[in-house]
Amino acid sequence: MFDIERWQEIFDTIRKNKLRTFLTGLSVASGIFILVILLGFGQGMQNGVAKEFEQDATNRIWVSSRRTTKEYKGLNPGRIIRMNDNNFDYATSELGKDKLEYKSGVYRVNGGLINYKNESGNYGVQGVGPDYQFIENAQMLSGRFLNYDDLEGVNKVVVISERVQRELFKTVDPIDKSLQISGLNFQVIGVYSDAGGEREENRIYVPITTAKRVFNGGDRVNNLSFTFKPQENFEETLKESNNFTAELEEYLKQSHTVAPDDENAVRVFNVLNEAKRYFGLLDNINLFFWFVGICTIVAGVVGVSNIMLIIVKDRTREIGIRKALGAKPWSIIGMILHEAVFVTAVSGFAGFIVSMGLLELLGPNIEVDYILNPSVDFNIAITTVFILIFVGAVAGFIPAWRAASIKPIVALRDE
Amino acid sequence: MIEIKNLHKSYKMGSNSLHVLKGIDFSVKEGELVAIMGSSGSGKSTLLNILGMLDEADSGTYNLDNVPIKNLNETKAANYRNKFLGFVFQSFNLINYKSALENVALPLYYQKVNRKKRLQKSLDYLEQVGLKEWANHLPNELSGGQKQRVAIARAMAAEPKVLLADEPTGALDSKTSYEVMDLIQQINDKGNTILIVTHEPDIAQMCKRIVHLRDGVIEKDEMVEQVRASQYV
Numbered sequence: 001m002f003d004i005e006r007w008q009e010i011f012d013t014i015r016k017n018k019l020r021t022f023l024t025g026l027s028v029a030s031g032i033f034i035l036v037i038l039l040g041f042g043q044g045m046q047n048g049v050a051k052e053f054e055q056d057a058t059n060r061i062w063v064s065s066r067r068t069t070k071e072y073k074g075l076n077p078g079r080i081i082r083m084n085d086n087n088f089d090y091a092t093s094e095l096g097k098d099k100l101e102y103k104s105g106v107y108r109v110n111g112g113l114i115n116y117k118n119e120s121g122n123y124g125v126q127g128v129g130p131d132y133q134f135i136e137n138a139q140m141l142s143g144r145f146l147n148y149d150d151l152e153g154v155n156k157v158v159v160i161s162e163r164v165q166r167e168l169f170k171t172v173d174p175i176d177k178s179l180q181i182s183g184l185n186f187q188v189i190g191v192y193s194d195a196g197g198e199r200e201e202n203r204i205y206v207p208i209t210t211a212k213r214v215f216n217g218g219d220r221v222n223n224l225s226f227t228f229k230p231q232e233n234f235e236e237t238l239k240e241s242n243n244f245t246a247e248l249e250e251y252l253k254q255s256h257t258v259a260p261d262d263e264n265a266v267r268v269f270n271v272l273n274e275a276k277r278y279f280g281l282l283d284n285i286n287l288f289f290w291f292v293g294i295c296t297i298v299a300g301v302v303g304v305s306n307i308m309l310i311i312v313k314d315r316t317r318e319i320g321i322r323k324a325l326g327a328k329p330w331s332i333i334g335m336i337l338h339e340a341v342f343v344t345a346v347s348g349f350a351g352f353i354v355s356m357g358l359l360e361l362l363g364p365n366i367e368v369d370y371i372l373n374p375s376v377d378f379n380i381a382i383t384t385v386f387i388l389i390f391v392g393a394v395a396g397f398i399p400a401w402r403a404a405s406i407k408p409i410v411a412l413r414d415e
Numbered sequence: 416m417i418e419i420k421n422l423h424k425s426y427k428m429g430s431n432s433l434h435v436l437k438g439i440d441f442s443v444k445e446g447e448l449v450a451i452m453g454s455s456g457s458g459k460s461t462l463l464n465i466l467g468m469l470d471e472a473d474s475g476t477y478n479l480d481n482v483p484i485k486n487l488n489e490t491k492a493a494n495y496r497n498k499f500l501g502f503v504f505q506s507f508n509l510i511n512y513k514s515a516l517e518n519v520a521l522p523l524y525y526q527k528v529n530r531k532k533r534l535q536k537s538l539d540y541l542e543q544v545g546l547k548e549w550a551n552h553l554p555n556e557l558s559g560g561q562k563q564r565v566a567i568a569r570a571m572a573a574e575p576k577v578l579l580a581d582e583p584t585g586a587l588d589s590k591t592s593y594e595v596m597d598l599i600q601q602i603n604d605k606g607n608t609i610l611i612v613t614h615e616p617d618i619a620q621m622c623k624r625i626v627h628l629r630d631g632v633i634e635k636d637e638m639v640e641q642v643r644a645s646q647y648v
Contacts, residue, residue, distance in 0.1 A: 008530060016512035321508045324469060326497020326525040326573070329489045405489065409469040412508060 010339045020314070024307050024340075025347030031300035032351035032388065035293060036381050040359045042289025044366065044374025046282055059101070059237065060135055060271040061245055063091075063224035063252070072259035081256050081265045085219040090255075092226075095247050099229055099240065104129035106223035107208050109215045114204065115180045116168040123164060124203040125181055127211025135225050136194060143175045143190030150189075150207040156214070158186040161201035162193040181206070184214060228272065234279060238272050245270050293384075300388050305395030308340055312399040319403050320411025329404040336400040337393055344392045348385045356381065416577060416608050417443040417466065422475035424461055435461045437631035439475070443577075443610065448603040448641070450619035451612045453628035459612045460581060462628065466610065467500055467579045468492045480576050497525050501570030505582035507562040509554040515541060515565045516550040522573035540568040544598055560591035567598055571607075578602065578609045584618055596621045596644035617642075 014021050065081040088105045096103070105128070112125035132138075133145040141162060150157050158179055165174050174188045186206060194200040211217060228241040245268045250260070258265040312319075319332055356376065363374045403411070424436040435458045443449055453459045464470035465477070468487060477484045479499055487495070501522075502508075509518045516537050523533035541547050544564040546557075554562055563583060570578055580599065584592035596618060603609050603623075611622060619625045620642045627635040 005524065005527075005530060009524065012513070012517070317508070318510050321510055322521070322525075323489075323493060324467070324496060324502050324508070325522040325569070326493050328493040328525075331525070407470060409464050412469075412504065 006335070006338060009335065010342060013335075013339060014343070020311065021343055024311070024343050025350070027303050027307060028300070028344050028388065028392070029347040029351030029354070031296070031303060032348050032385055033355040035296045035300065035384055036352065036355035036359065036376050038296060039289065039293050039380065040355075040363065040374040040376040041371065042286070042293070043376060044363070044371045045289070046285055047372035047374075059228045059230060059241065059275075061224075061226045061228060061241065061248075062269040062271070063248065064222070064267050064269075065252075065256075066264050066267070068258055068262055068265040070259040070262040070265075072262070073257055075257060079265075081258060083221045083224065083252065083256075085221060087252060087255065088221050088224055090251065091224055091248055095251060096226060096244055099244055101227045101229045102131035102134045103224075103226045104132040104135060105208055105221040106132070106225060107211045107217050107220065108222045109181070109206075109211055111182060112204075113182055114164070114168065116174075116177065119168045119170075121164070121167055125211070126203055126205055127208035127215075127217070128205050129208055132205065132225070133192070135227055136200070138192040138194050141191045141193050142173075143188070145190055145192065146205060146207050151209050154209045154213055155207060156184070156186045156210055157189045157207065159190040159192055159205040160188055161203060162191055163198060163201040164204055165191050182215070234276075238276060241270055241272050297384055297387060301391045301395065304344060304388065304392035308392065308396035309399050311340070312336060312396070312403045316403055316406070316411050320406075320408045323404075323408035324412065332404040333397065333400045336403070337396055340396040340400075341389060341393050344389045348389055352381060352385050416445045416447075416480060417441070417610075418476075418478040419466075420476045422462075422465065422477065423473045424458075424465060424470075425473060435631055436465075436472070439631075439633060441626065441633060441636075443608060445608055446603070446606050448600070448609045448623045449611070450622035450625045451610065451628060452614060452616070452619050452625055453634075454614065457628040458631045459614075459628045463579055463581050463610065463612045466577075467502060468496055469502075493525075497522060497573060499576045501573055501575035501578045503563070503566050503570050503578065503580035503583045505585040507554070507559075507566045507586075509562055509565060509569075511554050514551045514553055515546060515557065518554070518565055519569045519572050522569060526573060537568070537572055540572045541565070543571075544568045558591075559587050560594055563587060563591075563595050564598060567595070567602070571602060576608060578607055580609065580611045582612055582614070584613065584615065589617075590647075592618065593644045593647040597648050600641075600644055 063083070065083050068075070068077050068079045068081060071077050085105070092100060092103045107127035109125035109127065112123050114121055114123050114125070128146065129151060130146050130148055133140070138145070143159070145159055146157065149155070158181065160174060160179070168179075169177070174191060177188050178185050179188055180186070212220070228237065228244065231237040231240055249266055249268045252258070252266045253260055253262070256266070315336070322332060323329075356378070359375055366372070366374060419439055419441040422436055422439040422441075423434075425432050425434040427433075439462060451459045451462060461470065465472050468484060471487065479495070482495070484495065510521070513521070516534060519537035519540055520533045523536060528536070538547065538550060541550050544567055546561060546564055546568070549557060549561060554565070557565065567583075583599070584595055587595060592615075599609060599611070600621065611618070613619055620639060621644050622639065623641050624636070624638050626633055
């Protein structure tokens with residue numbers, strides 16, 4: 001296989017045909033370069049989009065209850081369904097045991113008139129647990145969120161939003177200041193901001209125990225909210241969480257004597273089902289870049305084939321001469337392919353190294369909207385290089401074979 | 416050396432068939448210097464191509480050095496060409512990106528002679544045609560006569576049984592033509608068998624035998640008094 005004479009002959013040819021070799025190499029190298037950069041930016045775009053979406057807890061489950069719309073077991077429609085602490089306990093310790101990551105009941109206080117000194121406003125007052133920070137993805141700007149001590153001690157503390165701080169406190173630091181909710185004093189312990197914007201920043205949070213005691217909530221809970229522990233993969237998580245929500249819904253309907261087909265009375269909303277849609281979007285983006293990538297490879301292959309065709313055409317006369325001097329057809333084919341594969345491989349790897357280097361070097365610094373850290377899977381890139389070399393050889397084989405089988409006299413006449 | 420019996424060859428030109436060689440009987444002994452003459456279209460180049468295994472006959476027998484040349488596949492033909500034949504063409508057919516020396520060495524490459532040895536041998540042959548100083552020049556740096564001498568050196572380098580020359584002086588002026596003929600005569604003097612296709616009577620007269628072709632048959636086959644080219648050089 002390793003024939004030193006053949007190699008010398010090929011290096012001779014390459015050395016004496018610098019322009020041809022250079023152009024062949026350039027087109028192969030730039031093809032690989034473009035492909036790798038393109039795939040890199042495909043990945044970058046995927047990273048970027050994924051980042052845009054990850055601001056909400058995508059594994060969130062939200063339960064709310066309303067009036068019944070259907071008659072069931074002799075009960076009239078129109079009953080208001082109210083969930084209670086037992087429902088929350090059962091959901092977290094029985095149905096969702098080991099499956100839930102964060103959990104919190106929500107008790108909404110009606111008529112939340114808030115005032116600080118002379119400033120006042122209407123905001124949603126919600127009694128929640130410490131986990132609620134993570135369910136809502138609330139970022140603390142100052143102070144802290146509610147903790148279990150607040151819950152245990154039924155502390156009269158409140159976490160306000162950046163918006164409330166802006167509207168009521170103006171430039172004053174709100175931490176440790178006293179705030180009136182429906183005339184009752186609460187101490188401000190923290191300020192949060194929510195990526196959800198103005199609407200979600202309309203809320204202020206107090207411990208759920210305090211809210212129920214101070215505002216006569218009894219054992220009522222308006223909403224249950226959880227996040228589901230991620231499983232091995234997305235499909236698995238989706239399936240498990242849907243099982244959980246189905247069980248939960250069935251349990252709640254049974255415990256409140258609601259018709260199983262009453263859609264209005266108990267609603268369990270699984271955000272994962274929404275997330276599924278944007279994961280689908282990412283899949284489509286991925287698919288698109290693969291499509292473009294494959295088109296680029298096809299274009300590269302066509303380019304390489306074209307070059308091979310021209311090279312062989314260019315050398316028809318030389319092939320005729322060589323045959324007249326006693327070259328066997330296979331030695332002609334071998335010579336052309338050997339040279340082609342050598343040139344394609346060297347330039348292919350050059351393009352590969354340059355583009356990978358560029359991505360490695362610049363990739364981490366690129367952070368435009370929707371594009372983040374463009375990078376390329378090494379194996380995919382190297383595979384495409386080999387595909388291009390292989391297909392180039394196959395594409396070169398056909399014209400080489402044809403050239404080797406034309407009669408020398410025909411090749412010699414070719415001017 | 417060469418024996419041909421009842422050789423036929425026709426070419427297909429669209430729907431018509433052009434009968435070029437219509438039964439050639441012809442033999443050449445070792446050491447002969449034969450000119451094949453004829454007007455264009457007489458079939459002389461076709462005959463030479465068949466002799467050189469660059470083309471195949473439709474029917475008839477062809478023996479070269481007592482080896483029957485038939486049922487040739489490309490590989491076999493390549494072997495015979497390399498072993499038996501040396502070619503000189505009207506348009507030189509040197510590989511233009513290889514130096515004179517490398518061109519001469521090429522048939523030796525296909526004989527699997529190692530690089531050092533074949534370059535040495537090629538240099539010897541270049542010296543014989545008087546171009547040793549031009550060994551490292553590319554063909555386009557050489558004059559027509561020099562190119563043809565390189566081509567002759569290349570044809571001789573493989574030490575063929577028969578040297579076939581297709582209009583070797585066709586692209587050269589008469590002075591250069593005579594120089595080339597002088598070289599060919601010298602090679603013949605050493606006992607090499609040479610066939611030359613030409614349409615120039617003065618070149619033909621420098622051979623020892625002239626075969627006249629006309630419309631695909633041998634019209635006349637005569638021995639001539641050889642004119643030495645050296646007197647014109």
